[in-house]
Amino acid sequence: MKNRKLFAAAAVVLVLIAVFAGVWFAARPATSEGAKTITVEVVHRDARSKTFTYHTDKEYLGEVLQAEGLVKGEPGDYGLYITEVDGESAVFETDGAYWSFYQGGEYANQSVDQTPINDGDAFSLVYTVG
Amino acid sequence: MEMPSPWYTRLDKRRLTLAETVLFGILGGMTFLAKILMAGLPNIEPVSLLVMLFAVTFGRKALYPIYVYVLLEFVLYGVNLWSINYLYIWLILAAAARLLRGMTHPLGWALLSGVFGLFFGLLCAPLYGFTGGWAFAVSWWISGIPYDLAHCAGNFLLALALFGPLRKLLNRLYQGIVRR
Numbered sequence: 001m002k003n004r005k006l007f008a009a010a011a012v013v014l015v016l017i018a019v020f021a022g023v024w025f026a027a028r029p030a031t032s033e034g035a036k037t038i039t040v041e042v043v044h045r046d047a048r049s050k051t052f053t054y055h056t057d058k059e060y061l062g063e064v065l066q067a068e069g070l071v072k073g074e075p076g077d078y079g080l081y082i083t084e085v086d087g088e089s090a091v092f093e094t095d096g097a098y099w100s101f102y103q104g105g106e107y108a109n110q111s112v113d114q115t116p117i118n119d120g121d122a123f124s125l126v127y128t129v130g
Numbered sequence: 131m132e133m134p135s136p137w138y139t140r141l142d143k144r145r146l147t148l149a150e151t152v153l154f155g156i157l158g159g160m161t162f163l164a165k166i167l168m169a170g171l172p173n174i175e176p177v178s179l180l181v182m183l184f185a186v187t188f189g190r191k192a193l194y195p196i197y198v199y200v201l202l203e204f205v206l207y208g209v210n211l212w213s214i215n216y217l218y219i220w221l222i223l224a225a226a227a228r229l230l231r232g233m234t235h236p237l238g239w240a241l242l243s244g245v246f247g248l249f250f251g252l253l254c255a256p257l258y259g260f261t262g263g264w265a266f267a268v269s270w271w272i273s274g275i276p277y278d279l280a281h282c283a284g285n286f287l288l289a290l291a292l293f294g295p296l297r298k299l300l301n302r303l304y305q306g307i308v309r310r
Contacts, residue, residue, distance in 0.1 A: 002235065009241050016248060017279065024275035075172050077281075078251075078274045096208050109258075109266055110273035 031059040031116040038117050040070065042086045043126040045097075050086060061123060062113025071099075071112065071125070079111025085125045100128040149307045150191065157184065158198020162206075165199075173277055174284035178243050179292060181220050185227035187300045192228075196220050211261060215254045222246075222253060239293040244286035251278045 038061070040052045056064045062080050065071040072084040082099040083089055090097040101108045102124040103115060115123075146154070157180070164176040177199070184192035200216050223246045230242060251274040259267035 006235055006237050006241070010237065013241050013245055013248075016245070017282065020248060020275050021279060024272055027272045075170075077173070078277050092208065093206060096210070107262075109262075109270040114273055114276075 029116050032118050033057070033059065036117055036119040036121070038064070038119075038121045038123065040065065041122070041124040042070070043124065044086070044088055045090075045127045056117070059116055060113055061115040061117050061121075062111065064117065065112055076111070080113040082112065082125070085127075088127065090127055095129060097127065097129045100126045102126065146191070146194070147307075150194075153304070153307055154188075154191070154194035155198055157195040159202065161195065161199040162202040171284075173247075173280035174288065175281075176288065177220070178223060178246050178285050179288050179296070181223050182227040182239060182243060182289070182293065183296055183300055185224040186231040186297060187304050189228065192224055193221075196224060211257065212254070214257050219250070219253055236290050236294045240286045240290035243289035243293075244282045247281035247283075247285035248278050250281055251275065 035055060035057050037053065037055050040054070042050045042052065044050075052068070052070060054064050054068060058064050058067070066073075066080075070086060071080075071082050073080045073082040075081070082101070083091075085099050090099050092098050101112060101115075104122060105124075108115065108123075112123075161177055161180045164180070168174055168176055181192070181196055184195050188195070200220065203216060204213055223242075226242060226246070230238065233239065251271045255267040255271040257267075258270050262270075
């Protein structure tokens, strides 16, 4: 009896996993293949701004930024946690500083390694405190 | 017929002894340390397992080691928006574990821990609904689903392997302290 309940619970969990995966699959942003040109604006701590232009056939932004050496980071709970951009580190533990990430001027709700790129996309990485 | 104990003895049972205070402080610190040590393993964290163990072993007193851990998180990483999630999210798991404390099969605990990992993003999302709007919260949750799936798998395997033996160990340790 107990085992039957456990197996029923396990089946429910498997169904939940399938539902969650289905929701993600249906709603995930599309990637595009082929050559693309994107820009990444970096706003440093002293408000100095630099814009980088990349030509790439990669599908996700994180791959481009890491391959070009623009960002460094570590795996976080929800994707790459950026610790350094264009040679400048943001240490949250010291003063609450972090690199915030914008896509098309809007605050992005996913990490750079989860962000698909399309030709002409514009991104920003902004040194932010607090 | 057993008489219900008067309110003052119930209160007294909730008061911490010196040994309990030390134990809960150490366990809260160990939880934090274990999380840091396992930070390199993608989406494998020991906190869910330990919160379940505290809840089944210490009952309401599990709140002490859990919030020692949360306090250490706040001290090291600062108080931010996500900190609000940490104030309630572990309570949900602790309450579920306490309700299911009679469960003995390791698969049951692995399933509970796995489901908690699966729902982690969804349980955090309401906060972002209040701050960034519900569309942002839903979109934030969906974009994190692959990580919640990995969290589910990590929690499941860790609890399946360790919940049983650690429960016995912690229970023995706590009984030894209470009896002294």
